[in-house]
Amino acid sequence: MADAKPLPLRATGLVVSYGGAPIVDGIDLAVGHGELLGLLGANGAGKSTLLRAITGQVPPDHGTIEIGGHDLRRHPERAKAHFGFAIDPDELPAPLSARQYFELVAAIRGVEPMAPPIADAIERLQFGPWLDQPIADCSLGTRAKIGIVGALIGLPPLLIFDESLNGLDPVAAWEAKAMLRNLAASGHAVILATHVVETVPGLCTRAVLLADGGIGRTWRTDELAVASAPTFEADVMAALRGRRVAA
Amino acid sequence: MRAGIARQPHRPNIAETEPPAVPRVLPRETCMPHDALVLRLLGADIRLFVRSLRRRDLAWIVLGGGGLLAYGWLSLTAHAAALAPHLRAHLPVAVTATVLLLLLLGAGAGAFLQRVAIARGRAAWLTILPLSDSALSRSIRLGALALAAVAATATGAAVGALALTLGLGWVAAPTGITATAVFLLDAALVISAPHQPEPSRLQAATARGLRIPGLAAIDRIGLPWFAAWSWGTQPGRIRVTARRILSLLALTLLAYFMLAAGLMRHDATPGLLAGLAGGVLIFVLSLRCAPLASPVLRTAPIGFLRAWLRLLRLPLLLSLAFFAVPAGTAFAASPHAWAIVPESGLGLLALNAIYAVFAAYFLRSTFLAAVAFLAALTYFVWGAAEYGQTVYLGLAALVGWLWYRARRRYRHG
Numbered sequence: 001m002a003d004a005k006p007l008p009l010r011a012t013g014l015v016v017s018y019g020g021a022p023i024v025d026g027i028d029l030a031v032g033h034g035e036l037l038g039l040l041g042a043n044g045a046g047k048s049t050l051l052r053a054i055t056g057q058v059p060p061d062h063g064t065i066e067i068g069g070h071d072l073r074r075h076p077e078r079a080k081a082h083f084g085f086a087i088d089p090d091e092l093p094a095p096l097s098a099r100q101y102f103e104l105v106a107a108i109r110g111v112e113p114m115a116p117p118i119a120d121a122i123e124r125l126q127f128g129p130w131l132d133q134p135i136a137d138c139s140l141g142t143r144a145k146i147g148i149v150g151a152l153i154g155l156p157p158l159l160i161f162d163e164s165l166n167g168l169d170p171v172a173a174w175e176a177k178a179m180l181r182n183l184a185a186s187g188h189a190v191i192l193a194t195h196v197v198e199t200v201p202g203l204c205t206r207a208v209l210l211a212d213g214g215i216g217r218t219w220r221t222d223e224l225a226v227a228s229a230p231t232f233e234a235d236v237m238a239a240l241r242g243r244r245v246a247a
Numbered sequence: 248m249r250a251g252i253a254r255q256p257h258r259p260n261i262a263e264t265e266p267p268a269v270p271r272v273l274p275r276e277t278c279m280p281h282d283a284l285v286l287r288l289l290g291a292d293i294r295l296f297v298r299s300l301r302r303r304d305l306a307w308i309v310l311g312g313g314g315l316l317a318y319g320w321l322s323l324t325a326h327a328a329a330l331a332p333h334l335r336a337h338l339p340v341a342v343t344a345t346v347l348l349l350l351l352l353g354a355g356a357g358a359f360l361q362r363v364a365i366a367r368g369r370a371a372w373l374t375i376l377p378l379s380d381s382a383l384s385r386s387i388r389l390g391a392l393a394l395a396a397v398a399a400t401a402t403g404a405a406v407g408a409l410a411l412t413l414g415l416g417w418v419a420a421p422t423g424i425t426a427t428a429v430f431l432l433d434a435a436l437v438i439s440a441p442h443q444p445e446p447s448r449l450q451a452a453t454a455r456g457l458r459i460p461g462l463a464a465i466d467r468i469g470l471p472w473f474a475a476w477s478w479g480t481q482p483g484r485i486r487v488t489a490r491r492i493l494s495l496l497a498l499t500l501l502a503y504f505m506l507a508a509g510l511m512r513h514d515a516t517p518g519l520l521a522g523l524a525g526g527v528l529i530f531v532l533s534l535r536c537a538p539l540a541s542p543v544l545r546t547a548p549i550g551f552l553r554a555w556l557r558l559l560r561l562p563l564l565l566s567l568a569f570f571a572v573p574a575g576t577a578f579a580a581s582p583h584a585w586a587i588v589p590e591s592g593l594g595l596l597a598l599n600a601i602y603a604v605f606a607a608y609f610l611r612s613t614f615l616a617a618v619a620f621l622a623a624l625t626y627f628v629w630g631a632a633e634y635g636q637t638v639y640l641g642l643a644a645l646v647g648w649l650w651y652r653a654r655r656r657y658r659h660g
């Protein structure tokens with residue numbers, strides 16, 4: 001029997017270009033409930049551009065993006081209600097405190113700012129002492145934690161993290177990865193763009209490598225399950241070097 | 248040595264190389280010509296801006312803007328020609344008004360260009376380079392002065408051409424040159440004034456500011472903290488600067504004098520005019536739409552209209568609060584003309600709404616938004632005086648187009 005629930009993300013024939021040069025060139029990508037997708041690629045491969053297009057920050061030249069069954073172009077507000085995006089630390093509202101930022105996001109989403117999952121995430125990521133400090137006074141790592149928790153407010157079906165584990169201390173990084181695993185296990189779709197290749201096999205259920213604006217290579221769940229961190233890393237390096245030589 | 252194998256010169260590897268000696272003082276001839284640094288950065292910015300535009304947008308700017316300028320110029324010269332006998336008869340008044348206008352324009356252009364040059368010359372990446380503070384200051388002044396010279400030349404040429412239209416004959420050329428000199432000297436005085444580096448976004452955000460009782464409570468209602476975020480201050484506080492205090496003082500004094508004049512003559516008009524102008528000015532000074540560009544809003548399920556209206560709330564309250572006092576006093580001065588008070592209030596709301604659309608479009612620069620708003624208002628009021636009220640349909644179309652573009656950018660990038 002076919003699943004009646006629409007997919008958290010379905011992007012079809014996506015083309016995004018800057019100044020006439022295509023950065024993302026004809027990508028088809030679907031992410032299902034319970035998937036934790038690792039997005040890999042060299043600098044400039046198009047990871048952030050793809051995520052910006054998916055989150056409605058840059059317009060695609062061609063293609064469609066459906067989030068939770070809602071077309072992002074035609075119904076942006078409805079589509080955006082179905083994902084949470086960890087804001088880059090530099091883009092957070094600097095004069096507000098983390099608590100005020102959460103209140104702002106929660107009011108927009110129409111949920112409680114300090115509901116149990118958020119309070120739990122704050123405790124696990126250990127930034128309670130900085131909760132009432134202006135974000136401007138916080139370190140890069142603390143701001144990254146605020147961005148991660150902000151994405152979780154309202155627990156939307158699709159959660160997107162663009163290199164959000166960068167700058168986290170080891171404990172926080174470990175806790176963040178555990179949270180992502182739990183979210184995927186509870187049926188949320190999670191996308192994690194990362195350069196930390198060795199974290200992917202133990203964390204993600206699927207991985208794609210972006211190269212030359214397209215999907216260069218995909219690793220299925222069963223391939224990731226048997227891969228160790230060093231073998232996967234070597235595999236990714238070979239794929240990256242191969243693309244570069246071919247290019 | 249074996250035949251057939253060429254002897255390769257020894258190439259030391261990284262471990263064998265000596266660290267380069269660091270010169271204590273750079274020889275003069277190897278120094279970069281720092282004076283033109285800001286000017287070159289400004290040139291690069293302009294080239295980047297032009298290159299980043301789509302051809303269609305560039306065509307709109309060149310043809311549309313050029314057409315509007317041409318119409319404005321033709322209209323101005325036609326009016327000047329019609330008024331020529333009157334202006335020649337009152338030449339000292341006309342000259343004084345022109346000089347005052349030139350001084351105002353020169354000072355405004357100087358202040359703007361100084362800020363533009365400072366933003367480049369005091370950029371974070373430049374401050375970590377081995378450049379002296381005096382070299383950077385000189386480069387900032389030179390960059391701003393070069394652009395001011397271009398603006399002064401254009402202004403002088405326009406004044407000279409207007410003088411020709413007025414039939415001043417050979418006096419037109421010296422008039423244009425004098426106008427250029429007045430504009431440039433005035434701008435240069437402003438540009439040469441000592442400048443403080445702009446605080447960084449993070450520095451500005453950590454500045455404590457002055458706590459205003461009740462402000463945080465108002466900002467917390469509904470969608471919270473939009474005003475604090477847009478002002479770059481912590482909730483419940485406003486940043487107090489000498490410039491803001493002086494502006495508010497000047498505005499209050501002006502309103503007081505106009506109210507006194509209205510009360511003495513039992514006339515509501517001066518008070519209402521002061522309230523209207525002050526209300527719009529307070530709104531322009533307090534509205535910031537930068538959060539509309541932030542991914543915090545653009546990736547959240549909140550529509551453009553709701554976010555925009557929320558950003559207007561506190562500035563609108565401040566504007567109406569300023570308007571209420573002169574409006575009340577104007578009503579007291581002339582109770583029989585009560586209908587003009589709500590009319591002025593509606594006028595204030597309409598002007599604020601129009602400015603808010605400009606601010607949403609030019610969301611990175613309050614200055615550009617204010618200049619474009621003033622220019623559009625002047626243009627359409629002038630046009631309406633000439634061709635009738637239907638010209639305001641053009642203003643409505645412009646506002647609608649700006650709204651559409653701002654909303655589109657918010658929703659789709």
